[in-house]
Amino acid sequence: MTGWRPFLAQHLRAPLGVRASASPAATPQTVTAHVRAEGWSGIRSIRIRDFQLLSDSGPECAGFHVGPTSPELQLGALGSCLTDTFLSQAAERGVVLESVEVEIIGALDPCADTLDNGYLSLCPRDISYTAHLCSPASADEIEALHAAVERVCPVLNLLVQPQSVRGSIVLEVGSPLDPAASRN
Numbered sequence: 001m002t003g004w005r006p007f008l009a010q011h012l013r014a015p016l017g018v019r020a021s022a023s024p025a026a027t028p029q030t031v032t033a034h035v036r037a038e039g040w041s042g043i044r045s046i047r048i049r050d051f052q053l054l055s056d057s058g059p060e061c062a063g064f065h066v067g068p069t070s071p072e073l074q075l076g077a078l079g080s081c082l083t084d085t086f087l088s089q090a091a092e093r094g095v096v097l098e099s100v101e102v103e104i105i106g107a108l109d110p111c112a113d114t115l116d117n118g119y120l121s122l123c124p125r126d127i128s129y130t131a132h133l134c135s136p137a138s139a140d141e142i143e144a145l146h147a148a149v150e151r152v153c154p155v156l157n158l159l160v161q162p163q164s165v166r167g168s169i170v171l172e173v174g175s176p177l178d179p180a181a182s183r184n
Contacts, residue, residue, distance in 0.1 A: 031048075032048070033048045034046075034047045035047075035055075041056075041064060042056075042062070042063065043066055043067065044067075044070075053067070053073070054067035055068060055073055056068075057069055071108055071124045075104040075106050075127070076104070077155050078127070078155045079102045079104040080155075081153055081155035082102045082131065082149065082155070083101070083102045085149045085154075085156075086102070086131060087100060089145055089148045090135075090145055093148070095141050095142070095145050096135055097134070097135050097137075098134040098135060098136075100131065100132070101131075101132040102130070102132070103130045103132070104127065104128075105126075105127070105129070105130075106124030106126060106127040106128075107126045108124055108125075109122070131146070131149075
């Protein structure tokens with residue numbers, strides 16, 4: 001067996017079977033990402049489980065260009081999730097994939113939030129993806145695989161379905177933002 005076949009056959013099918021047999025009333029898993037601006041640079045250190053990533057802004061936004069920007073990470077997360085979902089859905093359906101590569105394109109307007117332009121969001125817009133698959137499967141099998149991927153891909157659905165996000169602020173004592181700290 002070549003390409004992804006051994007991986008799909010040995011490593012993805014068993015966990016997928018466990019997931020499929022899980023109780024529909026199972027408690028959702030809490031996922032946490034902790035992000036800290038490092039020192040005076042503003043470079044963001046992102047900690048997820050035992051993994052650490054860096055995010056930064058480009059020089060045009062007073063960054064140092066030591067890591068991808070937050071919108072670039074979002075596009076990367078979408079591409080990673082689509083790739084993973086193609087692999088898992090192919091394994092679940094018995095579709096052979098020799099290779100999977102996903103390219104994500106989005107428009108970012110660095111001047112979008114200026115008064116001259118009116119208010120436009122700084123978030124990526126006009127997002128599209130192209131999945132490059134190498135497979136001996138039929139066109140019908142690939143079309144069904146694509147439909148399944150679009151139906152279940154978590155990050156894709158996060159972007160296309162309305163979500164609620166709540167925010168709050170905890171002001172630390174002695175913080176430069178604390179009005180009492182500036183009176184001393």
